[in-house]
Amino acid sequence: MQFKIEKKLKNSKGGAGKTCLGRVGVLETPHGVIHTPAFVAVGTKATVKSLNPEQVREAGTQVVLGNTYHLYLQPGDEIVRGAGGIGKFMNWKGPTMTDSGGFQVFSLGVAYGKDISKLLKITDPSLLIPERFDDSDAPRLAKIGQDGVSFKSHLDGSIHYITPEKSIQIQHNLGADIIFAFDECTSPTEDLKYQEEALERTHRWAERSLREHQKLSAGENSSSLGSLSGLASPALPLGSSACETPQKREFSTALFGIVQGGRDENLRKQSAKFISSLDFDGFGIGGSFAKEDMSTAVKWVNEILPEEKPRHLLGIGEPEDLFMGIENGVDLFDCVLPTRLGRNGTIYTKNGKIHILNTQYRDDFAPIEKDCECYSCKNYTRAYIAHLFHGKEMLAGTLASTHNLYFIVNLVKKIRQSILDDNFFEFKEEFLKRYLK
């Protein structure tokens, strides 16, 4: 994997010509090139829900992210390996990534059965009091042990123990171009003492992930180079004039380390320094945030992370967050929202999100957005999509997800272009004024 920065964002607010954290780059992977900043489509179970790979690609997607935990449970990482890796398995010809399962430590652990998610609204300040409420008897499917995490499968209740080594082994079997270290995503409801402990654990796990990755990579390199298929396959098919055939290089899966540290400035910076000191190919920024804390955390971290390596803001993807992240030096985003919202009847428009099931759209014969070039907008009306949703037709989720994914992927592309055109801040202001109105 190679990462090149093409242009840095000039800070309009600061002195003339002074650069800030934002940048435009190109990331080369064995399965193609990613123009960054980029939005990564989430395909947890080796499928972007309700879309086939052609639809994902037509939306402009460059890279898809699967999940270690889900694919390990079903169909099993050995099956995916047998299929030739996640990309081949799911018929996605471009770059792929896998998440480590670290997020499931959170979503199936502390967050299980609770109203805690990736983003926490501080409507209930009691959630953020610096005392860890004792809920150790609350049901959860993930329990953190000394060495790793035991998961109770949400599918059949079976128990599985995932360590950093195990996560990396699974990810090597899944065979994505970019994989992540096993981490613990903490809840913002945890107190500082716990955040410190968890961070220490995440750091040890980062070292162990890296060690295992290096071990496995060495083994893979010394054995038959073409054993994992697709290395030399042509790059991204669509709109990719810049996709030169990847030159011959060392076969390598790239490993990204993950920075945690919750909402605490010292911990975040400490984590950024420590993770930077390890030989990762890039970095993920993780955590469950109170929305208000996200931009500061990203800034703290990216000021420390080495400039020449790519950064991925894990699980983030509302339009306003994308502007924030890119301005502060984030290169990659992934988020379930385009497809989840789409399936649930919420659709992105330049004037904000709409609920297509609302009465007013039943006889609205305009497309979702008049000037949108996505497949759904070019071919269908709001009334029709509303009808599909009311009728619970499968196509409903597909058409809405198609549009949403196109909307977000292309928003990031436009932001990228705005940096190249030196009008990022104008574009941001203009867009958000309309979108957030």
Added chain:
RNA sequence: GCGUCGGUGGUAGAGCGGUCAAAUACAAGGGACUGUAAAUCCCUCGCCUUCGGGCUACGAAGGUUCGAAUCCUUCCCGGCGCA
């Protein structure tokens, strides 16, 4: 015509003397969703309300009861059976 079973909120359908403005489901109206436990979940859903409650309601009209969607009588309407 006789007999019989039934008529409950937008629909289907519980309830069969008080705890019933009436289960449940669907429909309807609204909301949530940020490294996917999610084609999911939450709220509202007779009318009015100063959110305490008030009013009108279980085909219609009478009646019995302290009290009726629930029991009785008559009528209206529907299904079925027999003429």
